[in-house]
Amino acid sequence: MPPAPAVSVVDLVVDRSRKPVLKGVSTSIAAGSVTGLLGPSGSGKTTFIRAVVGTQKVKSGTVEVLGRPAGSKPLRRRLAYVTQDASIYRDLSVKANVAYFAALYGKGRREAMRAIERVGMGDHADHLAGNLSGGQKTRTSLACALVIEPEVLILDEPTVGLDPVIREELWDRFRDLARQGATLLVSSHVMDEADRCDRLLLLREGRFIADDTPAGLRAATGTENLEAAFLHLIRELEEDD
Amino acid sequence: MSLRITFITAGRVLRQLLNDHRTVGLVLAVPALIIALISAIMDDAPQVFDKTGLILLAAFPFMLMFMITSITLLRERTGGTLERLMTTPTGKLDLVVGYAIAFGVAAAAQTAVAAAVAFLFLGLDAAGPTWAVFLICIVTALFGMALGLFVSAFATTEFQAVQFMPVFVVPQLFLCGLIWPADQMAGWLQGVSDALPLTYAVKALTEVQLNPEVTGAMWGDLAVVLGAVLVATVLGAATLRRRTN
Numbered sequence: 001m002p003p004a005p006a007v008s009v010v011d012l013v014v015d016r017s018r019k020p021v022l023k024g025v026s027t028s029i030a031a032g033s034v035t036g037l038l039g040p041s042g043s044g045k046t047t048f049i050r051a052v053v054g055t056q057k058v059k060s061g062t063v064e065v066l067g068r069p070a071g072s073k074p075l076r077r078r079l080a081y082v083t084q085d086a087s088i089y090r091d092l093s094v095k096a097n098v099a100y101f102a103a104l105y106g107k108g109r110r111e112a113m114r115a116i117e118r119v120g121m122g123d124h125a126d127h128l129a130g131n132l133s134g135g136q137k138t139r140t141s142l143a144c145a146l147v148i149e150p151e152v153l154i155l156d157e158p159t160v161g162l163d164p165v166i167r168e169e170l171w172d173r174f175r176d177l178a179r180q181g182a183t184l185l186v187s188s189h190v191m192d193e194a195d196r197c198d199r200l201l202l203l204r205e206g207r208f209i210a211d212d213t214p215a216g217l218r219a220a221t222g223t224e225n226l227e228a229a230f231l232h233l234i235r236e237l238e239e240d241d
Numbered sequence: 242m243s244l245r246i247t248f249i250t251a252g253r254v255l256r257q258l259l260n261d262h263r264t265v266g267l268v269l270a271v272p273a274l275i276i277a278l279i280s281a282i283m284d285d286a287p288q289v290f291d292k293t294g295l296i297l298l299a300a301f302p303f304m305l306m307f308m309i310t311s312i313t314l315l316r317e318r319t320g321g322t323l324e325r326l327m328t329t330p331t332g333k334l335d336l337v338v339g340y341a342i343a344f345g346v347a348a349a350a351q352t353a354v355a356a357a358v359a360f361l362f363l364g365l366d367a368a369g370p371t372w373a374v375f376l377i378c379i380v381t382a383l384f385g386m387a388l389g390l391f392v393s394a395f396a397t398t399e400f401q402a403v404q405f406m407p408v409f410v411v412p413q414l415f416l417c418g419l420i421w422p423a424d425q426m427a428g429w430l431q432g433v434s435d436a437l438p439l440t441y442a443v444k445a446l447t448e449v450q451l452n453p454e455v456t457g458a459m460w461g462d463l464a465v466v467l468g469a470v471l472v473a474t475v476l477g478a479a480t481l482r483r484r485t486n
Contacts, residue, residue, distance in 0.1 A: 016486050053328050057484045071328075071483065081328045087321030091257045103249045104329050128260065144325075 004067060006031040006152055006183035007052055012061035014047050021047045023206040024061065029185060029199070034178045036197035037187040038230070043203045045187040046084060049156050052185065053081045065152055075152075077105065080145035084156040086137035090130030094121055094140050097129055101144040115147035116140075118173065120166060134161045142170070153177065155186045159193065171196045191227040202230060209233050242334045250331065250339025251346075254313070258347060264309075268347060272301035272355040280363040287364060294365045295446050296419045298355055298374065302348040302382030303439065307410055310344060310389030311402045318393065327483045337478045341386055348382030349375075369449035373459065377449065380466050381442040385410075387473030394480030413439040418447075438469035 005028035014022040021044045029035045037045050050056035051063050054071015063070035066078060088097045099112040116125050119139040124132065129140055142158055153174075159167045171193065174184050178198070186197070194200055195214050202210040210217055210233055214226060221229040259265060276297050283290040317323045326336065352375060359365040367374060392409055396402040416423070416430065417439040423431055434440050445462035449455070 055324050055327055055484055057486050076328060076330045079328065081325060083321045083325060085321055087325040089253070089257055089322060090320075091260050092253070093260075096253075096256055100249065100253045101329070104246060104331060 003031055005029055006033075006066060007185065008062075008064045009048075009052070010062045012048075012051060012063060013059045014044075014051060014056060015059050016047065021206055022051070025203075025206070025208050026061075027201055027208060027211050029183060031183050032178055032181050033198040034174055034184045034186065034196065035199045035201060036194050037185060037201045037203060038189065038191070038194055039203035041189060044206045045189075045203055046156055048203065049081075049154055049185065049187055053079065053154055055081075078150060079152040079154065080148045080150035082142055082145045082153075082155045082158055084160075086129075086134075086141035088129045088137060088141050088144060091128065093126050093128055094132070094143075095125040097140055098143045098147055102147040105148050107147060112143075112147055115143040118146060119143045120169065135163065135166065138162060139166070146173075150182065152183045153185075155184065157187055157189070159188065159190070167193075191225075191230065194226045200226075202233065204234065204237070209237060242332050242338070243330070246331055246335040247339045247342070250336055251342035254340055254343035255346060257313070258309075258343065268305060268309075268351050269354050272297070272305075272351055273358040275301070276355055276359050276365075277363060280359075280365075287366075290363075291366045291450065292447070293419065294359050294363065295367060295374065295450055296417070296443050298352065298359060299378045299381040299442050299446055300414055300417075300419060300439075301355060302351050302378055303385035303442070304406075304410055304414070305351065306344050306348055306382045306385035307389040307392075308403070308406060309347070310340065310386045311393040311396065311405060312399055314340070314390055314393040315396055315399055315402050319397070323481065324485075327481075333478045333481045333483075336481065337390060337474055340390065341383060341474065344386045345379060345383055348379050348386075352378040352382070367450045368453045369451075369455060369459075373449045373455050374446065377442055377445045377459075377463060377466075380463060380470065381439070383470045384438055384442070384466055384473065387470050387477055390477030391473050391480060394477070413437045416440065418443045438466050441465040441469075 007029040010026050011024050012022050013024050037048060039045050047056055051058055052065060052070055065075055068075055094116060095112065098116055099109055102112040116122055119142050121136065121139050121143060124136060129137060132140065138158065138161060145153060159170060174186065178184055199213055200210060200217060201208055217226065217229045218224065221232040223229045223232055276294055279293060279297060280290050356374060360371065388409060392405050393402060396405060416434040416437055423434045423440060426434060441462040445459045448459035
């Protein structure tokens with residue numbers, strides 16, 4: 001019997017302002033893996049992520065994380081969520097931001113500093129978050145989640161606006177976390193990040209059009225790169241319409 | 242509710258406030274300066290100043306805490322940090338009470354400066370004890386905080402939040418007895434005045450002004466304000482949603 005999935009979603013339907021955003025999606029995400037959630041902007045990625053985190057009102061369907069309903073109280077100690085726009089306090093320093101989130105989980109300044117170093121913000125620890133560049137804010141926001149050492153880490157477009165070196169380092173970091181047993185769900189609209197995932201979910205207009213490994217996807221579509229694979233899938237769908 | 246998380250939250254809010262030096266300066270200095278101005282204007286009528294100055298001591302922290310809270314909380318709502326906090330072990334009450342503690346400390350510091358200036362340098366006179374004045378001012382400030390917390394749910398921009406001042410604060414200031422005694426207003430306005438919590442803060446202060454001993458009436462009026470703090474806080478906490486659209 002395969003191990004219980006870290007996240008399982010069954011027939012999830014979400015409406016926003018009376019328009020369907022997710023039209024009955026199902027999937028399950030294996031523990032200790034990195035899953036990429038890909039799709040064009042407006043396809044429902046953030047809504048899907050918010051449903052998994054438990055901050056999205058859902059119309060029907062079930063979302064379970066670590067065997068419990070998404071957003072339930074015990075999960076709040078075990079899951080961390082990094083929103084698309086850096087959700088940090090602009091009028092606090094980098095250190096104070098990370099130390100605050102660390103403290104909520106009973107962790108101290110040492111752990112906070114370590115998380116700051118890990119995202120390459122050590123030299124900016126005393127700077128006010130409001131004065132940082134976009135990429136630095138994103139990294140600070142990420143440090144606020146890493147410091148928790150969550151079992152499930154949900155990241156909404158974490159690498160937008162980051163330079164290639166930092167991006168590379170972060171993906172190495174994500175892989176490390178997965179090796180240590182954490183489950184990661186990472187949304188992105190950059191296809192070259194897809195290859196670093198164990199599994200890919202491709203969302204389009206509120207439906208998954210692919211739920212496969214990168215290799216599986218290449219084989220199924222007979223293409224070499226993933227970008228071409230996705231285009232292939234989308235064209236196929238359009239021909240069916 | 243977790244006491245530990247409440248205090249961590251209060252510490253974070255206070256640190257945010259302290260990092261903004263200009264705001265700290267404004268919070269501490271402005272009420273004292275305005276009361277000094279009023280005292281200069283009323284130079285010929287010290288007994289009028291005794292009443293007005295005392296009311297202003299409570300009105301200022303009320304106004305200021307309303308503004309600061311509604312804007313800080315609005316930022317928390319629109320900046321994504323509230324959504325993030327809702328995925329952490331932070332409970333709604335942890336957050337709200339944390340805010341109350343932080344802004345209560347700010348209000349106490351503000352009142353201390355303003356009261357020291359008013360009593361020591363401007364010759365403000367009250368028959369009752371200073372600690373009672375202090376207590377009433379802080380509870381009134383907490384009411385401003387709780388009201389700001391509640392109201393921030395109905396604003397989507399900081400611009401709107403500022404516009405709520407004339408809607409929620411100014412009428413209370415006018416009707417509480419600051420510019421005109423409530424018992425000399427038209428009957429229906431007296432009714433409105435009686436329904437506004439700030440009026441009871443003024444009544445309590447008047448009790449302190451007139452009586453050397455703390456009176457039961459003062460405690461009664463203060464209890465009304467405290468009740469309003471609790472109601473507004475609970476309503477405010479209810480506007481924090483874990484799940485949104």
